[in-house]
Amino acid sequence: MPSLSEMPEVVMEKIFDKLDIRAIFTLRTVSRFLQDFIDDVVPDSKLKVVEVSVYSKYVWVRYTFSDGSLIINTYEKSENGGCKIVTRKKKVFDELDYVEVFSGDLGNILKFQKSAIQYFSLGWSDVINGSKEIEPITDKILEKLEEILKSRKRKLKVKNVRIDALKQNQVLSILPFVDSEYLETIGISNPESPSNEILNIDKIVQLEQWKQGKILYTPEHIVASSTEYFTHFSKGIVSFLSVSVEGVILLKEVSPVLRRQKRFARSCAFLSSSSFDNFQIKYQRFEEKELLSDVLGLPSNQEENDKKEWIVKNSSNTSFLKIILTSSDVYFMRCSN
Structure with missing residues (x-):
């Protein structure tokens, strides 16, 4: 029976493919030949x-x-x-x-x-x-x-x-x-959660x-960034110190100007994205919150606790985007017709 050093390389690779990492590390200490072979082939951990x-x-x-x-x-x-x-x-x-x-x-x-x-x-x-x-x-x-x-x-x-x-x-x-x-x-x-320190990203x-990521979770950090860098995510939670009407609208749909500038991994935001599911923004301040109705129209539902809901349909009419505003959060959710 041939020794390991005499076996064809393809046979050796098949043997190592059956071993776990602990066995590989053990064999690596047996001889200089095995150490060199393992380091050269690099079997999968x-x-x-x-x-x-x-x-x-x-x-x-x-x-x-x-x-x-x-x-x-x-x-x-x-x-x-x-x-x-x-x-x-x-x-x-x-x-x-x-x-x-x-x-x-x-x-x-x-x-x-x-x-x-x-x-x-x-x-x-x-x-x-x-x-x-x-x-x-x-x-x-x-x-x-x-x-x-x-x-x-x-x-x-x-x-x-x-x-x-x-x-x-x-x-x-x-x-x-x-x-x-x-x-x-x-x-x-x-x-350090809970913490009010700002994380620059x-x-x-x-x-x-980041640009190719699909899901994002940073709820425990208050991030310093523009909402334009979050439009490509299909799901996530993020916290801002403050948000604006412009920032919310940008998440709903990327403007043609920014789309032409190719500043995004994907050219569409939540409304037009076929992969979008849900996204939550936590905030401490909402700049000129009252102007949101001027842009989105009258809420489809409004409750006494200042919770408001808007329904925004996309061009395909196969689904719609629900935007929910509370005193501390903005929710975006895709819903099917």
Whole structure:
């Protein structure tokens, strides 16, 4: 029987395709030949879900693979200043800093990821000391993660991504390195929620990942941006400090002038989009709210609590757009005739 080094490459690839990532990592340490072969062929890690949670004294991660198997590790600072890795079966000690060890392990797994990850999340919080106490740790992890993603030959295929962030550059450590062809949902959470701090997203909205996104969730952040950068989403929730009649109308339908300027990933807004479902805007101020009726006409329904509804039909008459205004929200919903 031939040894692994004597087998044809196509046979070797089929063998590695049947192995999980732990077996591949084990074989990688057996010989220099296997290490070089694995690094050259790069077999798929077959990750489906990556969930990372950063706390003040440790990092928790759960990897879920396509066959349903799990790896759950906790990386924490040991008494001698190194790292203690707690798995479901054992404890392992390392002399390196726990952030370095975690980042190295994450990098090794993502290096071999070829198929699409269904869900990737990075969260961080400290309910006792406040999230800003662990922001330096998170920034260090994000710096390492950005290096990992930059080192890949191809962008990471992720369908749904959720990132805890207090600053724009924290999102920019991950989002630009995700394959926009696969990305559907963008979630930007606030580890300090509730908070009235403004999140600037002027660089984020210029990314191809943003322009090609379909679903957006940023309800815990008050974002600093124009509504024109949200017209292409089919579903979502976003919070603004203030909205205007012009901003609401822009979401309803992009003007011909802006359409000609090609400032949007898609040339239509909620009313004309065949993929639109629903979108919610949370606001603290609505500039000249009373003028909305001048543009949309009299509400089709108005309740005593200042809730108003408008029905706007599209040209195809196959569906219509319902716009609901309350004291703190504007809802857009597609309804069928």
